[in-house]
Amino acid sequence: MALNNAKDTDILLQPVNDNLFHWQGLIKGPPETSFEKGWFKLDFQIDQNYPINPPKAKFITRIFHPNIHFETGEICLDILKPQHWSPAWTLESLCRAIVNLLVNPNADSPLNCDCGNQIRAGDMLAYRTMAYMYTVEFACEESKEEAEMILMQRKLQE
Amino acid sequence: MENNSSDQQQQQQDQNSSSQGAGEQGQDQRVTMTQEQLDEFQTQIKLNEDYQNQLKQEIEEQMPFISELTELSVLKHEYQDNKFELCFDQLATRYSKVRRLRRDGNCFYRAFLFQVFEHFIHNPEDPQYEQILKVLVGSKKDLMDLGYDEIAIEDFYDLFLDEFKKLKTIAKAKAAEHLLKLLCNKEEAVYIIMFARFLAACYLKQNAIMFEGFVGDVAQFCMREVEQVDVECDQPQIIAITNYLGLGVEINSVRADGGIEVINLPEEGYSGFRAKLLFVPGHYDALYQ
Missing domain, CATH: 1.20.5 (Single alpha-helices involved in coiled-coils or other helix-helix interfaces)
Known part of the structure; x- marks a missing residue:
């Protein structure tokens, strides 16, 4: 699939069970954030009208972030809404936008209330500690192994 | 003491915030x-x-995406007792018919493409056709040079180019029928209009310095106001797409005093085809003599 930019080792995309309407993404926690050590699994559902319609995206790996729902993995990101989506985006550039959201949380439109409140109250230490704790708990084992496996397979193919 | 004063400050702040909107x-x-x-x-x-x-x-x-040819007087009738009513008398001295466009945010692009495509079906020998074809062929590289992913643009590019090439093979008598089918649906028409948006964005980004003063950050502007499906078109986008393709438009804009202001883009030094459009604030329709 040409959809994967082989040079990109922080964003890994592949269809689930060869179904081109269902994709899985693995993104590496961006450096110098509380998510740095983890790999986060994302789920993308694409409908017949993609790329005119945006994909439905959610986190599978649990993450503590103001704009991501702690239970459902729903993401509050403007470009995922039909009125803000542009067909110029790809799944890959969407992943980059999500990585950017991890670097720049926006506490003014929270989906995770507790997390939003910590940031709004200016308690960045509490936010970072919690985010780090959940990264270690949820994003450093299964998803990380899967990502390392994909990267290794790629190297072997080269 | 210090504690006390900060408590007072806090109280003050609380009072302030409770008295705010x-x-x-x-x-x-x-x-x-x-x-x-x-x-x-x-x-x-x-x-x-x-x-x-x-x-x-x-x-x-x-409302259909594009109407059949309609008498201009029908529009005048709809603007009865409106400040724009008299504009249609003045417009009627130069135009008699109109194709009305659906108000879905794509009216400019759809009207413009309809008239341009129609012109080339009727005038397949117009040298502008080959010039535009050349620009279109090069547009994929132009867009990729600006950082667009090939995968994001190629479906739009391929379809637009194919349909533009096909224009030469359409019988003149079938022009309207062909274009009403091509540009009035929720499948291929969406792709064709989307590619027109990419072309506008392409020119805007290539000439960012020229537009910055009007639209702010050009990349942001393109993301918000050009490349989204169904987002309305303003003058910068019109300047961009006409300049990129080397085409022209004549916009007949209604004035509150009952007159018509004719805006030609490009203003001068251009003798090629101009799409003839009617602009009533927020909406474009296509004009015919």
Whole structure:
């Protein structure tokens, strides 16, 4: 699939069970954030009208972030809404936008209330500690192994 | 002592915030929302969006994407007792018919493409055709040079180019029938209009310095106001797409005093084809003699 930019080792995309309407993404926690050590699994559902319609995206790996729902993995990101989506985006550039959201949380439109409140109250230490704790708990084992496996397979193919 | 004074400050702040507007208070409440309340809030927002989408669809279904040729007097009748009513008398001295466009945010692009494509079906030997074809062929590279992913643009590019090439093979008598089919649906027409948006964005980004003063950050502007499906078109986008393709438009803009202001883009030094459009604030229709 040409959809994967082989040079990109922080964003890994592949269809689930060869179904081109269902994709899985693995993104590496961006450096110098509380998510740095983890790999986060994302789920993308694409409908017949993609790329005119945006994909439905959610986190599978649990993450503590103001704009991501702690239970459902729903993401509050403007470009995922039909009125803000542009067909110029790809799944890959969407992943980059999500990585950017991890670097720049926006506490003014929270989906995770507790997390939003910590940031709004200016308690960045509490936010970072919690985010780090959940990264270690949820994003450093299964998803990380899967990502390392994909990267290794790629190297072997080269 | 220090504690005391900061307490007072706090009190002062509390008083201030309680005397501020409802918007501020709304935000303050959100700080203390529980997750359940927040989820409920999100559900409400979604319901609201669904309702707006439903409204939009209802508006859409009342009007075809592009109408058959209609007498200009029909439009005048609709603007009866409106400040723009008299504009149509002046317009009627130069035009007699109009194709009306659906108000779905794509009216400019759809009207412009319809008239341009129609012109080349009727005038296949016009040397402008080959010039535009050359620009279109090169547009994929232009877009990729600006950082667009090939995968993101190629479906749009291929379809637009194919349809542009096909224009030469369409019988003149079938022009309207062909174009009404091509540009009036929710499948290929969406792709064709989308590619026209990419072409506008391409010129805007290539000439960012020229546009910055008017639209601010050009990349942001393209993302918000050009490349989204169904987002309305303003003068910068019109300047961009006409310049990129080497085409022209004549916009007949209604004036509140009952007159018509004719805006030619490009203004001068251009003798090629101009799409003839009527502009009533917020909407474009296509004009015919």
